[in-house]
Amino acid sequence: MTGYYGEHSKVWVSVDCIIFGFDHDKLKLLIGRRQMDPGRGEWSLYGGFVRADESLEDAANRVLYDLTGLRRLYMKQVGAFGDIDRDPGERVISVAYCALINVEDYDEKLMQEHGVQWVPVDDMPQLYSDHNYMVKKAITLLRRRIKSEPLSFNLLPSLFTLTQLQHVYEAILGEEIDKRNFRKRIKQIDFIEKTDLIDKTTSKRGAYLYRFNKRMYQEEPIFKL
Amino acid sequence: MTGYYGEHSKVWVSVDCIIFGFDHDKLKLLIGRRQMDPGRGEWSLYGGFVRADESLEDAANRVLYDLTGLRRLYMKQVGAFGDIDRDPGERVISVAYCALINVEDYDEKLMQEHGVQWVPVDDMPQLYSDHNYMVKKAITLLRRRIKSEPLSFNLLPSLFTLTQLQHVYEAILGEEIDKRNFRKRIKQIDFIEKTDLIDKTTSKRGAYLYRFNKRMYQEEPIFKL
């Protein structure tokens, strides 16, 4: 290696994935027991080192795919975390990514293989290193973004009821929303389409199923809830 | 080094500083000619490598201090940039930080020593590597933040007129603001204090000077413009 920057010291760089799901009306986080030293056995986000031949996004996607078997998930960078002692073993700089997935898409078997599980975000254990801080930042980001970006659909099946959608907003924002006002606003959004399908799993009467029309949104990507 | 993570490859990590100033009613960016290979002579943000004994924030502060001689500047992380080929020399991951400074605080001599200068953000040259992209992200971030955080004062002297303040908002948001509506809103904010000093440099009549009371803001850090 006849590099330009040889005199400077290199560091390890990892990516950590903050994976949110939505289940039983709660926002949940996917964590597992750390399988390597240092910190073996502690609750931790799922992560991995960045390889020489991949970008940060690629690394995050690889880690996500490895864990979930899913591709093209919604993903956003939360930030870089670089305190010297953040990792108890070595100096490691980590770039955190936040991903949203529909829990139904996640195969239970894979989950057990990797030893990870869903925990409610408002009842989270202590995590390895600065992972709690990363999660906190990710949630702050989510709360800001959900009002101006159609994120919520990534947490739901492709067909969903308005009640479900409202619960997603309530879970992320951490506050109750008036049903009538909520539905009024949703009706004005033309890329949230009502189907004539009815879901009877949650009530006797049944509720109409809706769908997020991504194409239509992309033609005019304006969203304001 | 008997490390835990020995088998993984390390990478270079740098910080790049996106330094904004406000002058002549325009938002400006501090850039210079790159003094090292590769890319020597190209316009570039000011940056440096992260050392083994400093956090990312420390590194950014060191670079900022080295360049400006100023400490405790307003600074926010913009994000980590890690495309494989982003640096034409080697694989370098860079963490960008956005800083706001009052151009009057910046010694002209230091500026010349480092060969940097202020350029208007809406008339920026092509920059080294992905620096234009970083700047674009930083501006997007600024625009969002300026509505909910009292950032603008970092770009102004400690005493400023309401016209100056309005021009900061206009420069960052890129749109004109109605003078009367603007001043009405400012009056409701109690941590923006009117002094009985008058600035006569910009008009014959003179304009009252105002001051940002940081203490008062921190007691009740709510800001909404």
Place this chain on the structure above:
DNA sequence: CCAAAAGTGTTCCGTCTACACCCATGG
């Protein structure tokens, strides 16, 4: 027949926006 979730409008209030003229002063 009743429990449980789905669905539906109106009123009020506060906030944002548009808009034009007088003031003070230095040169």
Place this chain on the structure above:
DNA sequence: CCATGGGTGTAGACGGAACACTTTTGG
């Protein structure tokens, strides 16, 4: 005395928040 930037108020539009009852149906 006039050119220049500083400073002020009001009316109408709009959007957000509060609020309660009817419908459907499986068990």
